[in-house]
Amino acid sequence: MCIRLEIKPSSKMSIFSPAIFGDLKAAAYNKQESGATVYDLSLGSPDLPPDDKVRQRLAELSGQANMYGYTLGGLPSFNEAVSNYYRRRSQVDLDPQTEVLQTMGSQEGLVHLPLAFCNEGDYVLTTNPAYVAYETGIKLAGAIPYEMPLRAENDFLPVLADVPADILERTKLLILNLPGNPVPAMPTMEYFQEVVRFAKKHHIMVLHDAAYSEYYFTGDRPISFLSVDGAKDVGIEINSLSKSFSLAGARIAYFAGNAKMIKIMRELKSNLDYGTFQPIQEAAIVALNNAEEITDRLRKTFSKRHKIIMEGMADLGWQATPSKGGMFVWAKYPYDLDDVDFVFQAIEQVGVVMVPGSIFGSEGAGFVRVALVQEEAILEGAIEQLKRLDIK
Ligand SMILES: Cc1ncc(COP(=O)(O)O)c(C=O)c1O
DSSP states (O other): OOOOOOOOOOGGGGGSOOOHHHHHHHHHHHHHHTTOOOEEOOOOOOOSOOOHHHHHHHHHHHTOGGGOSOOTTOOHHHHHHHHHHHHHHHOOOOOTTTSEEEESSHHHHHHHHHHHHOOTTOEEEEEESOOTHHHHHHHHTTOEEEEEEOOGGGTTOOOGGGSOHHHHTTEEEEEEESSOSSSOOOOOHHHHHHHHHHHHHHTOEEEEEOTTTTOBSSSOOOOOGGGSTTHHHHEEEEEEHHHHTSOGGGOOEEEEEOHHHHHHHHHHHTTTOOOOOHHHHHHHHHHHHTHHHHHHHHHHHHHHHHHHHHHHHHHHTOEEOOOSBOSEEEEEOSSSSOHHHHHHHHHHHHOEEOEEGGGGOGGGTTEEEEEOOSOHHHHHHHHHHHTTOOOO
16 A cells, blocks of 8 residues: 655745746746847846955865864854954944854844744834845744835835834834845935834834945945944844855855844854854955955946946836935836736846836835846846837
């Protein structure tokens, strides 16, 4: 007799959203197979190579036999490099031992953080639209997301005063992301000061995701949340080497800020992983120590790309959200068509791949996210192609 094992997902698997990126890739592949050129402006994975010095350090150390052990909580010298970078960039003092914690990419830290601080039924304030990993982490912890809408009339910043009192009473954590994904809104000193006051008044911890902190196109460098008086009393910032230093595949990032939160996260992480490959940590130190030079190059490239897409969108009659930073352009297209349908039509008709805004939350309906991760000629080509769209 043959007994079949019934294999089915746990109920928690329903937390994970359907993988639209796989469907976009399949549609783009079909288009390419038909002989057409595809302009992929979907994934936010940096296309620039990591700096030579960074790659050399990684290559050199990877060849050494003594580099392959567990690294547990990370190298103290990595924490020192983070601390020095914060002092140089943002005039923020961080104790490398107690106020910095390495993570295996920021996704890892973001998804696990609510588990460390939230009980079942606690609320976490997040935004709509938002980077999807926040909601995954909140739900895995059994907490409940409360989505604050991001709207043009508020410069795409969440309005904290609109959160109802009964929600605030049950809220543990507030997650912010400035410059943001998918909406490239920028942080201001006044806004972060308001966040600190709000957090203190309502006893809420703050997690600021600064993944795009080095992407800015004017002189206005996005400020660190930790540079605001009192921020360290209420929260932490997570930053990643994925975007600023093109090390997305190397998986290295860090939390910085409130020592109690860092201690609790360290305890959680000591049960989850054994640390990042040492040569990657050493290469990341080289990146952080040369941050100004490396990120300057990145900004020059991305500001040109940003200009091309913003001007192109104006030509097309699309409403692109004005922005001084970030890796994306967030745009409202002028057709009365669902954004998922629109995106698949754009791939099918003209080979341009964008991300439908609604995958980041209901407020994203009618918008698309355009990633600036292609060379200028490709971005110009994509705009020309979009002019040929024929939407009924
Ligand atoms: C806002 C934001 N935070 C975090 C991440 C995760 O980056 P990583 O895990 O590579 O550090 C991303 C990636 O796209 C992102 O857009």
